[in-house]
Amino acid sequence: MYDLIVIGGGPAGLAAAYSAWENGLRKILILERDRELGGILNQCIHNGFGVKTFGEALSGPEYASRFEDMVASTEIEAKTDTMVLDISPDRTVHAINPKDGYVSFQAKSVILAMGCRERTRGAISIPGTRPSGVFSAGTAQRYMNIDGFMVGKRVVILGSGDIGLIMARRLTLEGAKVLACVEVMPHSSGLRANIARCLNDFDIPLMLSHTVTDIHGDKRITGVTVSAVDDHMVPIPGTEQEFECDTLLLSVGLVPENELTKSAGIDLDPRTRGAVVYENRETTMDGVFACGNVLHVHDLVDFVSEEATFAGKAAAEYVLNGDKGENYYSVKTSGGVTYTVPQRIHKGLGEEKINLYLRVNRTLPKAEIVVKRDGEELARFRKTHLAPGEMQSVVFTGDLLETAGSSDEIEVALEV
Amino acid sequence: METKKMTCLECPRGCQLEINVDTLEVTGNTCPRGEAFAKAEITNPLRVLTTTVRINSKTEVMLPVRTQTGMPKAKMFDAMEVIKGVRVNAPIFVGDVVVSDLCGTGVDLIATKNVRE
Numbered sequence: 001m002y003d004l005i006v007i008g009g010g011p012a013g014l015a016a017a018y019s020a021w022e023n024g025l026r027k028i029l030i031l032e033r034d035r036e037l038g039g040i041l042n043q044c045i046h047n048g049f050g051v052k053t054f055g056e057a058l059s060g061p062e063y064a065s066r067f068e069d070m071v072a073s074t075e076i077e078a079k080t081d082t083m084v085l086d087i088s089p090d091r092t093v094h095a096i097n098p099k100d101g102y103v104s105f106q107a108k109s110v111i112l113a114m115g116c117r118e119r120t121r122g123a124i125s126i127p128g129t130r131p132s133g134v135f136s137a138g139t140a141q142r143y144m145n146i147d148g149f150m151v152g153k154r155v156v157i158l159g160s161g162d163i164g165l166i167m168a169r170r171l172t173l174e175g176a177k178v179l180a181c182v183e184v185m186p187h188s189s190g191l192r193a194n195i196a197r198c199l200n201d202f203d204i205p206l207m208l209s210h211t212v213t214d215i216h217g218d219k220r221i222t223g224v225t226v227s228a229v230d231d232h233m234v235p236i237p238g239t240e241q242e243f244e245c246d247t248l249l250l251s252v253g254l255v256p257e258n259e260l261t262k263s264a265g266i267d268l269d270p271r272t273r274g275a276v277v278y279e280n281r282e283t284t285m286d287g288v289f290a291c292g293n294v295l296h297v298h299d300l301v302d303f304v305s306e307e308a309t310f311a312g313k314a315a316a317e318y319v320l321n322g323d324k325g326e327n328y329y330s331v332k333t334s335g336g337v338t339y340t341v342p343q344r345i346h347k348g349l350g351e352e353k354i355n356l357y358l359r360v361n362r363t364l365p366k367a368e369i370v371v372k373r374d375g376e377e378l379a380r381f382r383k384t385h386l387a388p389g390e391m392q393s394v395v396f397t398g399d400l401l402e403t404a405g406s407s408d409e410i411e412v413a414l415e416v
Numbered sequence: 417m418e419t420k421k422m423t424c425l426e427c428p429r430g431c432q433l434e435i436n437v438d439t440l441e442v443t444g445n446t447c448p449r450g451e452a453f454a455k456a457e458i459t460n461p462l463r464v465l466t467t468t469v470r471i472n473s474k475t476e477v478m479l480p481v482r483t484q485t486g487m488p489k490a491k492m493f494d495a496m497e498v499i500k501g502v503r504v505n506a507p508i509f510v511g512d513v514v515v516s517d518l519c520g521t522g523v524d525l526i527a528t529k530n531v532r533e
Contacts (some may be wrong), residue, residue, distance in 0.1 A: 036475075046466045046479035059480055059482050061480050062480075062529070065510050068530075148468070173467060193423055196430075201463070217458070340439065401444075
């Protein structure tokens, strides 16, 4: 019987397992589907990871190696090439790998850390033929950075998410011509710093309020049609431009990978597409926790590691001290807050700190995030440079919630 | 009086900086690194170059590498030409120098992954 099984050996899984070890658990097993630990960080060879966690800018593999070293200094076990198939309500984890075949393990607690997946061409329904040369940005990143294959020479990128921006620079440095980065929204969802150093540095045009409306080519893609869109993101006839290209990259969003979570019957939040969790990142299934991009898509790995640390500590507390009970406040959002994680906060936490992550629905130079109960203000946090693509975080103690009102609902609102 | 606007690249925060080209006075930064960044940006802009080199290894095809510190932005493509011809052997570890004094910049290219065999 394991104290803890962590599903996924990427940044969330590694930090969660290490945190659980630090907090007293000893029989810990990480199950990883890939051939090595580190997850998506292995292909993110660019710089800028770890500024918050380590105070220095590292590459993805470098950041992963820090956590791998930490895990290697403990007796945490890890199985790679291992695919988890199912989690039973008694926390039996069923898995397969080429060496052991089918295996099952029982655990006192489980942490879900499976990460997320890219949205594909099918998810955004682009018309046109179906030639080769259309890649999700992350697939192209893997081909180039891990496998050593160049994906194309003349490239259009649809979507201005961070992976797309990073790949625009990567392809340019390797000798490709990136013709344009096309974004359907009137603003980019990528970090401002990435627009500066990945597009502006190389004079790659960012075409806002434009989208790809047709894909041409028989065997290999030969070109795309790009059109301007109106306020409702509908293509405007007569604005079509043709781009001759041999590659189209899609950087059109990420979706938490929750097949296991769903089949285990755990409640999901339609806004985050991740599990509904309490402040300690426990899901609605007893002893099962979630953290990282499987819970909600993060912008920075540093926040993934931070959240995983909460989940690891909470799993240890669950195994060593028992459950926190079923009494909780539901967290509601209003005034432009699109979601919060957690969605539930246990009652009676006293001085325990609650880390609440949230996103807002628009770009604002400054605003205030207000925590209320029965309409009465409990706390107010000033924030600057808010944007939908940049997660906000606020910290308060459990007893703050008891200072006013009597409702079981806590409201988190945005005030400008 | 001429000023230049730019996005700070020192951390993911991306502060919007403005620098007076004559007095070198910087505004919009929230930390001292932003001030240094803006000054470098109008004299000799620096970037950390990240890429890969071929590796002889049982497990890996490519080794991720980066410049130890920022290198002159203008020399990035020259550096890529040099790096194209580089092949290394495992074992190699994070921080090991892959190319020293890259293109005469005084900056070393270092490994950013541990490849044991």
